[in-house]
Amino acid sequence: MNNCSDLSLIVSQYDPRQVFVVIDSALELCPDYKNQNYSDISELVNITSGFPTLCLQAKEMNKTLKTVEQIWNFLFDNHATRKALLINIGGGIICDLGGFAAATYKRGIDYVNIPTTLLSMSDAAWGGKTGFNYRGMKNVIGIIRQPKATLIFPSWLDTLSEQEKLSGYAEIIKCGLLKDSTTFHTILRALEDRDYENGIAVAVEVKQSVVREDPNEQSLRKVLNLGHSVGHAIEELGIRNASGAKYTQGVIPHGYAVLYGLVAMAYLSHILLGLDRRIVTTLSHIMVEYYGRMPFQCKDYKEIINLMYCDKKNEHEGEIRMVLLRHIGEPVTDQIVHEEELMESLEYLFSL
Amino acid sequence: MNNCSDLSLIVSQYDPRQVFVVIDSALELCPDYKNQNYSDISELVNITSGFPTLCLQAKEMNKTLKTVEQIWNFLFDNHATRKALLINIGGGIICDLGGFAAATYKRGIDYVNIPTTLLSMSDAAWGGKTGFNYRGMKNVIGIIRQPKATLIFPSWLDTLSEQEKLSGYAEIIKCGLLKDSTTFHTILRALEDRDYENGIAVAVEVKQSVVREDPNEQSLRKVLNLGHSVGHAIEELGIRNASGAKYTQGVIPHGYAVLYGLVAMAYLSHILLGLDRRIVTTLSHIMVEYYGRMPFQCKDYKEIINLMYCDKKNEHEGEIRMVLLRHIGEPVTDQIVHEEELMESLEYLFSL
Numbered sequence: 001m002n003n004c005s006d007l008s009l010i011v012s013q014y015d016p017r018q019v020f021v022v023i024d025s026a027l028e029l030c031p032d033y034k035n036q037n038y039s040d041i042s043e044l045v046n047i048t049s050g051f052p053t054l055c056l057q058a059k060e061m062n063k064t065l066k067t068v069e070q071i072w073n074f075l076f077d078n079h080a081t082r083k084a085l086l087i088n089i090g091g092g093i094i095c096d097l098g099g100f101a102a103a104t105y106k107r108g109i110d111y112v113n114i115p116t117t118l119l120s121m122s123d124a125a126w127g128g129k130t131g132f133n134y135r136g137m138k139n140v141i142g143i144i145r146q147p148k149a150t151l152i153f154p155s156w157l158d159t160l161s162e163q164e165k166l167s168g169y170a171e172i173i174k175c176g177l178l179k180d181s182t183t184f185h186t187i188l189r190a191l192e193d194r195d196y197e198n199g200i201a202v203a204v205e206v207k208q209s210v211v212r213e214d215p216n217e218q219s220l221r222k223v224l225n226l227g228h229s230v231g232h233a234i235e236e237l238g239i240r241n242a243s244g245a246k247y248t249q250g251v252i253p254h255g256y257a258v259l260y261g262l263v264a265m266a267y268l269s270h271i272l273l274g275l276d277r278r279i280v281t282t283l284s285h286i287m288v289e290y291y292g293r294m295p296f297q298c299k300d301y302k303e304i305i306n307l308m309y310c311d312k313k314n315e316h317e318g319e320i321r322m323v324l325l326r327h328i329g330e331p332v333t334d335q336i337v338h339e340e341e342l343m344e345s346l347e348y349l350f351s352l
Numbered sequence: 353m354n355n356c357s358d359l360s361l362i363v364s365q366y367d368p369r370q371v372f373v374v375i376d377s378a379l380e381l382c383p384d385y386k387n388q389n390y391s392d393i394s395e396l397v398n399i400t401s402g403f404p405t406l407c408l409q410a411k412e413m414n415k416t417l418k419t420v421e422q423i424w425n426f427l428f429d430n431h432a433t434r435k436a437l438l439i440n441i442g443g444g445i446i447c448d449l450g451g452f453a454a455a456t457y458k459r460g461i462d463y464v465n466i467p468t469t470l471l472s473m474s475d476a477a478w479g480g481k482t483g484f485n486y487r488g489m490k491n492v493i494g495i496i497r498q499p500k501a502t503l504i505f506p507s508w509l510d511t512l513s514e515q516e517k518l519s520g521y522a523e524i525i526k527c528g529l530l531k532d533s534t535t536f537h538t539i540l541r542a543l544e545d546r547d548y549e550n551g552i553a554v555a556v557e558v559k560q561s562v563v564r565e566d567p568n569e570q571s572l573r574k575v576l577n578l579g580h581s582v583g584h585a586i587e588e589l590g591i592r593n594a595s596g597a598k599y600t601q602g603v604i605p606h607g608y609a610v611l612y613g614l615v616a617m618a619y620l621s622h623i624l625l626g627l628d629r630r631i632v633t634t635l636s637h638i639m640v641e642y643y644g645r646m647p648f649q650c651k652d653y654k655e656i657i658n659l660m661y662c663d664k665k666n667e668h669e670g671e672i673r674m675v676l677l678r679h680i681g682e683p684v685t686d687q688i689v690h691e692e693e694l695m696e697s698l699e700y701l702f703s704l
Contacts, residue, residue, distance in 0.1 A: 082666075
């Protein structure tokens with residue numbers, strides 16, 4: 001957890017005319033954003049308010065090359081040099097877009113992430129993955145470049161809806177599955193208590209230790225994709241079908257899709273690697289109780305599988321590879337999964 | 353110097369359905385390209401002809417985001433995975449664009465450069481700088497990512513015009529200035545003999561040794577920008593004014609601009625750092641004898657200086673920093689140069 005002096009210290013290393021801010025426009029509108037009740041956030045506002053600022057609508061449909069161009073143009077218009085610093089304040093969309101723009105502007109300037117959602121605090125703002133959606137596919141253009149720092153201000157959590165918190169918590173559950181059984185069950189208990197903040201540290205620890213060993217996703221880092229193969233396909237279909245009317249953002253939140261993906265992954269891990277059936281049951285209960293059923297129909301099965309063939313994590317054309325679990329804390333990467341097995345796992349998901 | 357078995361060896365490490373080629377369309381049209389007289393090139397054609405190929409018009413005005421998108425789309429249309437290989441065959445424009453597209457496609461796939469111009473053989477295809485022009489500014493969006501390999505087939509040189517060879521030779525002269533006096537004079541003698549090929553090895557050696565020590569241009573690598581501050585501005589103004597009617601490509605070739613930049617740099621180095629006046633004279637003679645006068649008028653001075661303020665190499669807004677030379681082999685980076693001094697060097701350049 002950070003405080004504003006961490007940010008001041010970083011900013012002080014740059015020419016003050018060369019610090020720029022990209023912020024989610026929803027935060028600018030958020031009544032709590034500049035509220036004196038949150039002293040760390042209001043101090044953050046004080047620190048950043050003097051710098052040129054670009055407000056962006058942080059919607060999944062805006063996570064495009066066009067928005068990256070908006071950031072490039074903002075930097076050019078403000079005469080940013082190679083020694084500039086870009087501060088991204090927002091969720092995963094803002095961090096990913098700002099990070100990509102920074103990584104490519106004049107062949108790379110420094111950037112800092114200040115994640116404002118539970119999802120980005122525990123996942124997206126860490127690890128240096130940057131990029132945007134292209135041709136309807138999630139994050140298929142991008143590069144890996146580490147931020148100068150990622151600063152966590154837990155007060156932001158109070159500005160989030162329950163849906164946003166649950167979305168973020170799915171990545172924390174994923175990290176519990178990657179770590180060990182005790183951590184996994186502690187994380188589930190914290191969910192029952194609606195105590196979201198504690199899980200952040202676990203998620204960051206898991207992610208950082210993996211990224212440190214394999215920053216460019218050559219091997220180990222792939223484990224972080226647990227649940228994301230099916231999850232991304234569900235999320236993409238959700239964007240295409242606009243079948244997310246019941247969600248605040250109008251699309252299926254990333255974390256919800258990840259949680260559905262984790263259930264499918266657990267089911268596949270059970271039939272293919274003998275993962276304990278109780279893990280499948282536990283995750284299914286979590287899904288039904290907190291996240292609700294998937295907003296799809298049976299005819300969407302095939303499309304989900306088609307989208308999985310396009311997943312950038314597949315290294316060979318015409319096959320689907322996923323991360324599965326043998327036990328909690330023991331992921332297995334590059335598992336080839338056949339269409340019939342996938343179909344079966346989706347049938348299971350729909351049956352819940 | 354390479355041969356086709358080097359390429360075969362690299363290609364053999366990839367799934368053959370995952371090898372893709374981007375090539376300068378001018379080569380496809382070039383009568384010598386598939387000529388049996390050049391056995392290495394015709395073998396190269398044999399090796400690459402089975403792979404999906406994208407022909408691009410390698411013009412400076414096409415070095416844009418739009419062309420990068422063409423390459424991304426070509427890769428998506430052909431179902432390229434993260435384990436794909438992209439082979440760039442062409443000059444610096446093709447290598448820079450293909451390299452950027454490869455570096456960002458699914459967060460990075462491997463690429464190989466096969467430079468076909470003297471300029472790219474001795475400079476652009478090495479060192480991992482990739483990118484494109486944006487808002488009329490050269491290479492201002494890009495990243496550094498090393499190619500898997502750069503393969504030199506000297507036969508390509510026979511397909512080049514004298515103007516293209518001279519353009520490439522400017523970078524070789526630059527490397528001579530960075531190395532030592534003996535090398536510099538050997539390089540100038542080779543120019544008199546129109547023996548262009550020998551200089552490639554010197555240039556590659558100088559560039560590789562610098563890039564190895566400083567791949568991300570934190571400090572040492574800046575020396576490779578010798579002559580490029582003024583050079584880039586001249587090149588950009590040439591593109592804007594279309595004042596390059598006398599050149600084959602319709603714009604001032606990059607190497608010509610670099611040579612003009614080297615003369616200005618030498619002049620500035622003489623007045624600011626006491627560089628031996630004879631170096632200025634020697635470079636001026638080379639310019640007049642081989643490259644000709646600059647196609648600008650006096651009213652263009654100011655615009656050249658304005659463009660220099662936008663140079664991405666300037667780390668602080670509102671000042672111009674350049675690499676200068678104290679002696680041959682002794683470059684000095686980050687030299688602040690004032691407008692009056694620059695003006696004086698341009699006056700000198702125009703007076704030749």
